[in-house]
Amino acid sequence: ASGIAVNSLGHCHPKLVNALNRQSRMLWHVSNLYLIKKQEQFASLLCKNSFADKVFFTNSGTESIECGIKIIRGYHSHYKTGKNQIISFNGAFHGRTFGALSAQKNKKYSNGYGPLLSGFKQVEFNNIEKLKKAINKKTAGIIIEPIQGEGGIRPADIKYLRFIRKICNERGILLFLDEVQCGFGRSGKLYSYEWAKIKPDIMAIAKGIGSGFPLGACLSTNKASISMTKGSHGSTYGGNPLAMSVGLEVLKIIS
Numbered sequence: 461a462s463g464i465a466v467n468s469l470g471h472c473h474p475k476l477v478n479a480l481n482r483q484s485r486m487l488w489h490v491s492n493l494y495l496i497k498k499q500e501q502f503a504s505l506l507c508k509n510s511f512a513d514k515v516f517f518t519n520s521g522t523e524s525i526e527c528g529i530k531i532i533r534g535y536h537s538h539y540k541t542g543k544n545q546i547i548s549f550n551g552a553f554h555g556r557t558f559g560a561l562s563a564q565k566n567k568k569y570s571n572g573y574g575p576l577l578s579g580f581k582q583v584e585f586n587n588i589e590k591l592k593k594a595i596n597k598k599t600a601g602i603i604i605e606p607i608q609g610e611g612g613i614r615p616a617d618i619k620y621l622r623f624i625r626k627i628c629n630e631r632g633i634l635l636f637l638d639e640v641q642c643g644f645g646r647s648g649k650l651y652s653y654e655w656a657k658i659k660p661d662i663m664a665i666a667k668g669i670g671s672g673f674p675l676g677a678c679l680s681t682n683k684a685s686i687s688m689t690k691g692s693h694g695s696t697y698g699g700n701p702l703a704m705s706v707g708l709e710v711l712k713i714i715s
């Protein structure tokens with residue numbers, strides 16, 4: 461189980477131990493008001509190895525999901541499209557914060573904590589007809605795990621993913637992939653969307669990206685993240701030097 465898809469390089473990989481030790485003697489924390497060199501290096505390497513133009517660093521999967529939800533809402537608000545509804549799928553798991561809970565609508569995780577947020581609609585996984593029916597002029601984004609993790613290692617059909625990409629293009633909807641569990645080499649490719657030869661607009665990653673060090677990221681295209689300007693979103697610890705040293709090393713090894 462590798463710590464639920466976290467220990468992507470096992471425990472105490474010598475190169476990661478080295479990177480963390482080296483950084484721990486230099487600098488642990490500096491505010492994101494300042495330039496953090498390793499953050500830029502890591503972000504460029506993530507972009508070079510994916511569809512993305514931009515990276516926002518977080519400390520967990522669920523924070524990366526919240527960032528992506530904001531990117532979707534902010535995009536449609538910027539262009540005044542009137543769209544704000546997000547479609548997700550049964551069996552999904554996106555994390556434990558309210559945006560994530562509201563998207564996955566799974567009573568096992570949300571019972572007793574209602575009301576959940578509005579603006580989320582859930583559709584049967586891998587069913588093209590039901591998805592077609594669920595999409596309307598308010599649909600702003602679709603969030604999906606290319607391979608559902610907690611839902612039972614259920615892969616989305618390649619043709620289903622391609623259909624979603626196509627309908628998102630046609631209807632001005634942003635495609636948001638949750639690769640927190642199925643990304644970072646877990647599927648045999650760096651990201652599982654590569655199997656379908658599609659590209660998302662936004663993607664949440666975490667777990668295997670830090671191989672055990674708390675680290676997450678939300679990746680996006682320049683186009684999708686139009687509303688994410690200086691000060692629109694933030695994190696105190698996201699992108700801290702310790703996490704960046706480890707993440708950079710993990711990506712170098714895995715990619």
Ligand SMILES: *Cc1c(COP(=O)(O)O)cnc(C)c1O
Nearest residue numbers: 520521522553554555609640641
């Ligand atoms: C684990 C997981 C999350 C949440 O990650 P945390 O780091 O626990 O917040 C989100 N999405 C998927 C697919 C996951 O497997």
